[in-house]
Amino acid sequence: MASLQERLTEAQDALHDLVIGKAVVRCRDADGSEVTYTQATRSSLMAYIAKLERDIAASSNAAPCYAPMRLIF
Structure with a gap:
């Protein structure tokens, strides 16, 4: 199955x-099925791209990693 980034690039x-x-x-759509777009459905393709971009952003911001804190007295 294609990664989110690969699907975004294709879209x-x-x-x-x-x-x-x-x-x-x-x-290819998220479930692997082939979707056909025309000039009339261009807005649907743009919405799909926006969704993929949100999904990629959410997956990259899922768990921030922080450096250990050191207390100095």
């Missing part, structure tokens, strides 16, 4: 193709 590439005039693009 961004698909959006780029739509922006430069390609009529139909395809990419």
